[in-house]
Amino acid sequence: MKSDLLSLAKDLVSALEKGDQAVADGLLDELAGLRETQLFKEIGRLTRQLHDTMVSFSVDSAITAMTEHDIPDAKERLQYVIAMTEQAADQTLTAVENLLPISQQLNDQVALLAEKWSRFLDREMPLEEFKSMSSEISLHFKESQTGLGQVQAGLNDILMAQGFQDITGQIIRRVIDLVHELEESLVKLISIAGRKESGRHDASHHSHHELPGPVVPGVDDKEGDVATSQVDVDDLLSSLGF
Amino acid sequence: MKILIVDDFSTMRRIVKNLLKDLGFTNTVEADDGKTALPILEKGGIDFLVTDWNMPGMTGIDLLKAVRSNPHLANLPVLMVTAEAKREQIIMAAQAGVNGYVIKPFTAATLKEKIEKIFERIEG
Numbered sequence: 388m389k390s391d392l393l394s395l396a397k398d399l400v401s402a403l404e405k406g407d408q409a410v411a412d413g414l415l416d417e418l419a420g421l422r423e424t425q426l427f428k429e430i431g432r433l434t435r436q437l438h439d440t441m442v443s444f445s446v447d448s449a450i451t452a453m454t455e456h457d458i459p460d461a462k463e464r465l466q467y468v469i470a471m472t473e474q475a476a477d478q479t480l481t482a483v484e485n486l487l488p489i490s491q492q493l494n495d496q497v498a499l500l501a502e503k504w505s506r507f508l509d510r511e512m513p514l515e516e517f518k519s520m521s522s523e524i525s526l527h528f529k530e531s532q533t534g535l536g537q538v539q540a541g542l543n544d545i546l547m548a549q550g551f552q553d554i555t556g557q558i559i560r561r562v563i564d565l566v567h568e569l570e571e572s573l574v575k576l577i578s579i580a581g582r583k584e585s586g587r588h589d590a591s592h593h594s595h596h597e598l599p600g601p602v603v604p605g606v607d608d609k610e611g612d613v614a615t616s617q618v619d620v621d622d623l624l625s626s627l628g629f
Numbered sequence: 630m631k632i633l634i635v636d637d638f639s640t641m642r643r644i645v646k647n648l649l650k651d652l653g654f655t656n657t658v659e660a661d662d663g664k665t666a667l668p669i670l671e672k673g674g675i676d677f678l679v680t681d682w683n684m685p686g687m688t689g690i691d692l693l694k695a696v697r698s699n700p701h702l703a704n705l706p707v708l709m710v711t712a713e714a715k716r717e718q719i720i721m722a723a724q725a726g727v728n729g730y731v732i733k734p735f736t737a738a739t740l741k742e743k744i745e746k747i748f749e750r751i752e753g
Contacts, residue, residue, distance in 0.1 A: 553638040601712035
């Protein structure tokens, strides 16, 4: 660089001494060109530095937004998952606890009646006992009907309780996405700090889900723009002429 | 009466299937998103569609729109059973021509009521 300048300057001096204006002009242009290249290089370096700073700033603010808003939200979402799974387990266990004695009672009754019935078939039963067995059978029919009705209702409760898996699954998926985003941002921040950033920056914050998903009480219902119950949904639909 | 149940969670499909069985509808088929549901619908023979909204591949709302824009399926009754509860979404589903909208978590009684209402309208 320096030697280029020096030789250009010497050539310029000799051209001027000879009075060769055309050559001198050409050399002056060349000299100015050299200065400009350097200037552009410097501008390029500054631009890159500015870009890196901007990128790290946007990654910074993405992380800040996540820690200020999304992480506490995620905590509440996970709390809701715990509450829902607990509720489902409770509902299932309650149903089972209610059903087992019913099934046990019917089972005992059947065993008793089966034994009597086989004695009757073997013609070993006195008339008086037959009469009492008949009324026991009638009673058993009645109790079976009530009992089996309760069993059916309980089984339905158990069935419905399993709905938690869908809702909690959707919520957990979202939290996994958030953790993934956080991880990506941190990796970006580290690579910028180490000046290894490739320059390509994708600030696709929250781009995975356009759909809001399950409403978590205390998190998603603050704005008042969600239906919090089936009654809400029905009211809205009937206001639309449904 | 043949019913197609569409949900990406198999647990939810089983719940809906069992509830329908309890209501006397034993003939059901299942699909895990709109993309797999549409060919089943196009093949014909489905009388009622119960679908989730948020599914990978093709969402329930897109499935509903596809159904309404297909002349062979346009009148198919569609019940949406979904965790999506934003007002604007419910309105969007209504505008797309849904026949009923149930939000999760729901009760057996709610599902029964909505299904009965839909069939009443069709028959009446």
